[in-house]
Amino acid sequence: MRPASRRGGGTLTGRRERALVRAAQRGDEAAVEGLFHAYWPRAYRAAWLIARDEHAAQDIAQESFLAALAALDRFDRARPFGPWLRTIVARRAIDALRARALRREVGDDALATAQASAARAVAVSDELLGAVAALTDDQRVVVVMRHLLELTPGEIAALLDLPRGTVNSRLRRGLDALRVAVGEERP
Amino acid sequence: MIEERLRDAGPAPGEDVAHACAWELAAAAAAERAMSSRRRRRTPLAMAATLATAVIAAAVAFTPPGDAVADWLADRVRDAVGERPAPVRGDRLPGGGVMLAASPAGLFAVDDGGEPARLLDAVDQATWSPRALHAAATRGVELLAVDRRGNRRWSLHHGQRILHPRWSPSGFRVAYVSSDTLWVVNGDGTQDRSLGLAGSAPPEWRPGRRHELAHSDERGRVVLRDADGGRILWRTHARIRPRRLAFSADGDRLLAMAGGKTYVLTANGHGAVVRHARAPAGTRNAEAAFAPRGRDYAIVRRTRAGGSRVVLVRAAPMPGRRAQRAEVGAGPDRLLLTIPGPTRGLAWSPDGRWLAVAAQRADAWLLLRVRDGRLTGVRTLGRASSRFGSGQSPRLEGWCCSP
Numbered sequence: 001m002r003p004a005s006r007r008g009g010g011t012l013t014g015r016r017e018r019a020l021v022r023a024a025q026r027g028d029e030a031a032v033e034g035l036f037h038a039y040w041p042r043a044y045r046a047a048w049l050i051a052r053d054e055h056a057a058q059d060i061a062q063e064s065f066l067a068a069l070a071a072l073d074r075f076d077r078a079r080p081f082g083p084w085l086r087t088i089v090a091r092r093a094i095d096a097l098r099a100r101a102l103r104r105e106v107g108d109d110a111l112a113t114a115q116a117s118a119a120r121a122v123a124v125s126d127e128l129l130g131a132v133a134a135l136t137d138d139q140r141v142v143v144v145m146r147h148l149l150e151l152t153p154g155e156i157a158a159l160l161d162l163p164r165g166t167v168n169s170r171l172r173r174g175l176d177a178l179r180v181a182v183g184e185e186r187p
Numbered sequence: 188m189i190e191e192r193l194r195d196a197g198p199a200p201g202e203d204v205a206h207a208c209a210w211e212l213a214a215a216a217a218a219e220r221a222m223s224s225r226r227r228r229r230t231p232l233a234m235a236a237t238l239a240t241a242v243i244a245a246a247v248a249f250t251p252p253g254d255a256v257a258d259w260l261a262d263r264v265r266d267a268v269g270e271r272p273a274p275v276r277g278d279r280l281p282g283g284g285v286m287l288a289a290s291p292a293g294l295f296a297v298d299d300g301g302e303p304a305r306l307l308d309a310v311d312q313a314t315w316s317p318r319a320l321h322a323a324a325t326r327g328v329e330l331l332a333v334d335r336r337g338n339r340r341w342s343l344h345h346g347q348r349i350l351h352p353r354w355s356p357s358g359f360r361v362a363y364v365s366s367d368t369l370w371v372v373n374g375d376g377t378q379d380r381s382l383g384l385a386g387s388a389p390p391e392w393r394p395g396r397r398h399e400l401a402h403s404d405e406r407g408r409v410v411l412r413d414a415d416g417g418r419i420l421w422r423t424h425a426r427i428r429p430r431r432l433a434f435s436a437d438g439d440r441l442l443a444m445a446g447g448k449t450y451v452l453t454a455n456g457h458g459a460v461v462r463h464a465r466a467p468a469g470t471r472n473a474e475a476a477f478a479p480r481g482r483d484y485a486i487v488r489r490t491r492a493g494g495s496r497v498v499l500v501r502a503a504p505m506p507g508r509r510a511q512r513a514e515v516g517a518g519p520d521r522l523l524l525t526i527p528g529p530t531r532g533l534a535w536s537p538d539g540r541w542l543a544v545a546a547q548r549a550d551a552w553l554l555l556r557v558r559d560g561r562l563t564g565v566r567t568l569g570r571a572s573s574r575f576g577s578g579q580s581p582r583l584e585g586w587c588c589s590p
Contacts, residue, residue, distance in 0.1 A: 024217075027221040028221070029214070029217040029218060029221050032213065032214075032216075032217035033210075033213075033214070033217070036209075036210060036213050040206065040209060040210075040213075041197060041198070041202065041206070042194070042197075044199060044202055044205055044206070044209075045196070045197045045198070045199040045202065048199040048200065048201070048202075049199070054200055054201035054205065055467055056467075056468065057199070057201070057205065058201065058204075058205040058208060058209065058467070059467045059468040059469055059470075060468070061205065061209060062205070062208065062209040062212055062213075062469075063468065063469040063491065065209065065213055066212060066213065066216055066491070066492050069213065069216050069217070070216070070492075096468065124199070124200060125198065126196050126197055126198065126199075128189070128192055128193065128196040129196040129197055129198075129199060132193070132196070143193070147190050147193035147194060148193060148194065148196075150194075175189060175190070178189055178193075179189055182189070184189055
């Protein structure tokens with residue numbers, strides 16, 4: 001079992017997370033707020049980096065959290081909540097990415113292109129986040145899924161329908177490119 | 188190490204705004220869960236209660252249904268603008284003019300501090316005449332017009348139900364739909380005539396023009412028609428299948444709102460699509476209304492969670508053009524408020540400073556004060572179902588008029 005999320009919008013120990021989930025299942029609004037503030041920020045950042053669109057990221061992060069909330073009554077408290085939510089985010093972000101790639105209508109293609117261009121042109125205040133945003137699609141998606149959404153290479157391979165070896169090689173190349181971009185020495 | 192730094196990297200662009208919007212919805216969902224949880228806990232309590240406790244529980248059970256939601260909404264408004272909504276009071280409706288409400292209990296005019304005046308008994312839908320001296324309303328297969336004292340002026344009947352009455356800006360025509368056909372009658376009830384097959388969107392009159400009428404046809408195309416001669420001025424090739432149509436105040440732009448997309452068409456020439464935008468994932472467009480001045484418009488989007496987002500879509504200059512006027516939909520969307528449950532009507536005040544939304548679950552009409560594209564205050568006409576005497580939240584049918 002993976003430990004509960006250590007970072008994100010806030011720090012939650014496994015014990016604290018389980019207490020919040022229990023309280024949220026009983027209808028405690030403050031507990032829902034605690035879960036939201038702990039997990040939503042990283043969900044949004046991951047969704048933005050994958051979808052490259054603020055509106056899409058807002059919808060993905062928001063709807064994922066609401067979907068998790070709606071399913072809370074069926075949630076097994078023995079599982080960590082954070083990774084479960086992040087899996088939902090990953091699936092929806094990939095769906096959004098694929099939907100844009102498959103779009104056929106005239107005008108929508110232009111919009112998609114304009115949005116992608118706008119996403120690239122947007123100033124990102126965080127240097128590292130900006131470097132991730134500048135990676136190629138293949139590298140960026142696996143880096144975000146591994147290190148923001150904390151999915152395993154096996155889970156990433158299943159979501160993207162790729163061999164695990166391909167996921168690992170894209171991860172290595174992506175992290176190497178990031179180190180160069182931010183001037184960090186390889187360990 | 189870079190792997191560890193990645194976990195804390197941020198914020199991402201748009202995160203602050205998205206955070207506020209997302210929390211609105213998450214808080215609404217949390218409130219829903221809390222209310223459901225309290226109802227489940229109360230039931231066993233009432234069953235095991237003493238007489239006094241049973242009386243209290245009964246009082247709770249018969250509390251007007253919108254109060255809990257209205258209370259929650261008031262807290263959200265306070266978080267957004269710094270003060271809870273104040274009830275409408277005084278001699279004048281904020282934004283001026285007079286509102287029109289339709290419910291199973293009747294047709295009501297609302298002004299003078301929010302107190303309704305009944306014009307008719309139960310109606311389905313209604314429309315103001317251009318100066319709110321009359322209203323036209325439907326009641327099954329009947330279309331009738333009344334004055335402000337409730338005196339019936341004229342009526343007509345069809346074989347099938349009559350829908351979507353719309354009084355023209357000139358005051359001399361009333362359009363409506365019956366039997367999937369678009370009809371026009373003179374403002375005095377004479378010369379009822381058909382214009383052609385109609386789609387599902389209510390027809391809309393073009394402002395500042397004599398009797399040009401936009402509607403959807405049986406194939407979902409948007410049509411602009413000369414209502415007097417019947418001639419089609421233009422028709423889109425695309426089957427937009429709009430649910431709502433709305434003209435900008437200057438009559439130059441026509442908004443065609445479908446469930447998943449909005450289209451902005453140029454009303455002159457051939458009805459070309461100027462812009463279009465998809466509703467955000469997980470939402471469906473439900474209502475739209477242009478501001479009475481400028482080119483901003485408000486839109487209500489229903490979410491999968493069952494709530495409604497009231498959004499202001501701003502006009503802005505298009506890049507690369509020397510346009511003197513800002514383009515519809517070229518600016519940012521601004522979330523004004525998220526409301527639990529569906530809405531039953533959307534209308535701007537005549538002075539363009541207030542946006543009225545009928546919030547069904549809160550059982551209230553919310554008057555949103557909008558300044559520079561932002562929500563700056565809220566007033567309420569609360570307990571709408573009892574205020575209008577129907578036990579059901581009334582539909583907001585319009586808000587008229589500039590003096």
